[in-house]
Amino acid sequence: MILEEGKIAFEGQISGKGKGPGKIDGVFYNPAMKLCRDLHVALFNKINFKGCMLDAMSATGIRGLRIAKECNVTVDFCDKNPEAVELITENLKLNKLKADVYRKNASILLHEKLYDAVDIDPFGSPAPYILTALNGLRNGGILAITATDTGALCGTYQKACFRRYKAINRKSISSKEFALRILTGFTARQAALLDMGIEVILGYYEGHHFRVYLKIHRGANRADKSLAMVKHVSSDFQIINHSTPDSYGPMWTGNIADEKYLPEINPDNKKLYKLINILKSECKGPLGLQDLVKLSQETKINMPKRDSIIELLKSKGFFASQSIFSPLGIRTDASKSVCLEIISNA
Numbered sequence: 001m002i003l004e005e006g007k008i009a010f011e012g013q014i015s016g017k018g019k020g021p022g023k024i025d026g027v028f029y030n031p032a033m034k035l036c037r038d039l040h041v042a043l044f045n046k047i048n049f050k051g052c053m054l055d056a057m058s059a060t061g062i063r064g065l066r067i068a069k070e071c072n073v074t075v076d077f078c079d080k081n082p083e084a085v086e087l088i089t090e091n092l093k094l095n096k097l098k099a100d101v102y103r104k105n106a107s108i109l110l111h112e113k114l115y116d117a118v119d120i121d122p123f124g125s126p127a128p129y130i131l132t133a134l135n136g137l138r139n140g141g142i143l144a145i146t147a148t149d150t151g152a153l154c155g156t157y158q159k160a161c162f163r164r165y166k167a168i169n170r171k172s173i174s175s176k177e178f179a180l181r182i183l184t185g186f187t188a189r190q191a192a193l194l195d196m197g198i199e200v201i202l203g204y205y206e207g208h209h210f211r212v213y214l215k216i217h218r219g220a221n222r223a224d225k226s227l228a229m230v231k232h233v234s235s236d237f238q239i240i241n242h243s244t245p246d247s248y249g250p251m252w253t254g255n256i257a258d259e260k261y262l263p264e265i266n267p268d269n270k271k272l273y274k275l276i277n278i279l280k281s282e283c284k285g286p287l288g289l290q291d292l293v294k295l296s297q298e299t300k301i302n303m304p305k306r307d308s309i310i311e312l313l314k315s316k317g318f319f320a321s322q323s324i325f326s327p328l329g330i331r332t333d334a335s336k337s338v339c340l341e342i343i344s345n346a
């Protein structure tokens, strides 16, 4: 079936019901990830990305095809599935594009060639591929990682989180934010093995996936600087150096996005426009969220409107914003007791 996404017409097999990965025969295409690919295109255009990107787990090739056509970037394609490789070759022809297509385990290719950007988009956890992806990057290159093992990362399956990411997450208003930070922190620790440091360009959670874009800098000093940002977090969301029985992490404690890299999004792309604008408003804020439901329960009043509490906090000089990680979370540098007082008087 001929499908369309962005400026690309391509063949593929739609998975799920536009929501999650689902189970399919044929070569996987998930329309729910259009937002993720739209953002990839917008980001690469914003940073004026030049060089060669490896679409390491291409499936139909839709991501790499869009980057090649909509960002005018050279893309290498790779998939270990021969059916996918055949389809990518067809899809390149269909769009009058030329590229190298590898039928390989991406981990092998990443030990043979160096890239300016590597995109890792596996089924489930990216943890096994991060070290080899780092290996295949030039200094200053960009590593893009998708993770769909949300149950493990968010701490629903704590053993799996620890097994894959050597970190602990727990159920809380901040578990999605901490999941992204655990993924980023794990990558910083893997990079340090290779004397590389990370610079966060942009990270987010949406629907059923986490995604992080990192710039990689070679050098022991850069590695040490990044490692210094990977810490534990106490149950009241203070950054601490060691784990305790109820702490979270280790996780990345720096910014989750850098405002200067955030692209402008066309307001017609409503979901992505909202996501990037909220991310813009919260990315300079502190780590962890205040839970509006719990605060209201403690004050024994009906839950006030989130946005009115945000405005009240701002009017008192505090940082306050909504969050992409939870509609009922408030990112603020005001203490819990200040939030309780503001809610009581709202």
Ligand SMILES: C[S@@+](CC[C@H](N)C(=O)[O-])C[C@H]1O[C@@H](n2cnc3c(N)ncnc32)[C@H](O)[C@@H]1O
Pocket: 028, 029, 030, 033, 056, 057, 058, 059, 060, 061, 062, 063, 078, 079, 080, 081, 084, 104, 105, 106, 107, 121, 122, 123
């Ligand atoms: C989630 S799909 C990729 C989706 C694609 N990036 C997109 O945007 O539509 C995962 C793909 O990775 C491929 N794959 C999984 N492990 C791989 C590996 N180690 N090396 C190369 N390809 C791999 C699978 O065959 C599958 O086609």
